[in-house]
Amino acid sequence: xxxxxxxxxxxxxxxxxxxxLRCSPMKGHSHVYWYRQLPEEGLKFMxxxxxxxxIDESGMPKERFSAEFPKEGPxxxxxxxxxxxxxxxxxxxxxxxxxxxGELFFGEGSRLTVL
Amino acid sequence: AQTVTQSQPEMSVQEAETVxxxxxxxxxxxxxxxFWYKQPPSRQMILVIRQEAYKQQNATxxxxxxxxxKAAKSFSLKISDSQLGDAAxxxxxxxxxxxxxxxxxxxxxxxxxx
Numbered sequence: 001x002x003x004x005x006x007x008x009x010x011x012x013x014x015x016x017x018x019x020x021l022r023c024s025p026m027k028g029h030s031h032v033y034w035y036r037q038l039p040e041e042g043l044k045f046m047x048x049x050x051x052x053x054x055i056d057e058s059g060m061p062k063e064r065f066s067a068e069f070p071k072e073g074p075x076x077x078x079x080x081x082x083x084x085x086x087x088x089x090x091x092x093x094x095x096x097x098x099x100x101x102g103e104l105f106f107g108e109g110s111r112l113t114v115l
Numbered sequence: 116a117q118t119v120t121q122s123q124p125e126m127s128v129q130e131a132e133t134v135x136x137x138x139x140x141x142x143x144x145x146x147x148x149x150f151w152y153k154q155p156p157s158r159q160m161i162l163v164i165r166q167e168a169y170k171q172q173n174a175t176x177x178x179x180x181x182x183x184x185k186a187a188k189s190f191s192l193k194i195s196d197s198q199l200g201d202a203a204x205x206x207x208x209x210x211x212x213x214x215x216x217x218x219x220x221x222x223x224x225x226x227x228x229x
Contacts, residue, residue, distance in 0.1 A: 031215065042121075042206060042221035056216060089158065095215075102148040102167075102210060104217060106160035 002027065005074075006092050006107035014115050019079040019086070021110045025094030032075040033104060034067060037089040046090075049075060082114045117142045119209050121220035128197045129228050135182075136192045136223045138207030146212035149183065149190045154222070155203040163205070166190065168212075194225075202227045 005024040013019050025032050030051050035043040045059040049069040060067065064082075069075040079086055089111045093104035118141045128134035140149070151163040166174045166183050173181050178198075182191045194201055207220040 033217070035219075043219040045216065045218070048215060091160065093160075093217075103150060103162050103165060104160075105162075106152075108159040 004029075004092055004094050004105050004107035006090075006110050008110060009108065010111050010113070012113045012115065013082050015083055016081050019082050019112055019114075021077040021079075021090050021092075021112070022074040023077070023092030023094075023107060024074040025092075026096075026105050028096055029094035029105070030097045031095045032069050033093045033095075034075075034077050035091045035093065037091060037109070039088075043091065046077070079112070082112070084114045087112055087114045117144075117209050117211070117218045119207055119218050119220040121205075121207055121223050123223045124221070125224045125226070127226040127228055128194070128201075130197055130199060132197055133193060133195045134197055134225065136194075136205050136207075136225070138190045138192070138220055140188050140190065140207075140209050140218075142188065142209065142211075144211055144213070148210045148212065149181075150208040150210070150217075151179070151181070151190075151192045152206045152208060152219075153201075153203045154206065155200075160206070164192065197227050199227050199229065201225060 032049045034046040047060050047067045048056040064080045066078045089109045091109045092107045120139045147168045149166045152160045153163045154160050164176045178195045180193045204222045206222045209218045
């Protein structure tokens with residue numbers, strides 16, 4: 001059973017370009033979370049999605065950031081017109097629908113560098 | 116929103132010794148889950164140990180154990196017989212029993228000295 005898969009692992013963008021980060025949850029998991037980790041800081045919640053629904057996006061910046069989790073395919077975190085402050089590690093996590101175990105399963109993260 | 120506080124940005128321990136990482140949280144809920152996650156230099160977060168708030172018994176996983184003090188809202192992690200592979204960033208996390216939101220502390224960087 002493959003774990004949470006994120007790609008790309010490393011992404012370099014120039015200011016003003018778009019960044020797309022992908023996350024495939026573990027098999028059988030229908031909940032996806034995105035977190036951002038800035039250097040020397042903890043994890044900051046961004047958005048929580050289920051298939052075709054955004055459940056909680058209270059941590060998403062109001063502009064330039066969007067997320068989706070379509071019926072088919074991976075979850076996508078999209079950052080438009082990137083700025084240097086967007087440079088960070090972005091982690092995706094997934095959990096099963098029944099949530100009995102209560103834990104999150106994390107991917108290895110995508111490191112975005114904005115030049 | 117619930118907050119999770121880790122007041123020790125950095126800790127160090129001699130190999131084979133014991134170290135305790137502290138975590139406090141703020142909540143008005145009675146049922147919830149608490150977690151310790153480990154983030155080694157490879158950066159993938161790994162679950163270390165989990166505690167359900169309704170259980171009075173402290174969770175234990177091999178060399179890892181917790182001291183859960185519900186009234187004090189404290190959830191410390193004890194690592195016994197520390198090994199070099201324990202060196203990592205450790206995050207404390209809270210999850211409500213009714214919601215799906217996880218709240219993380221800012222982490223404690225643990226160094227193991229040979």
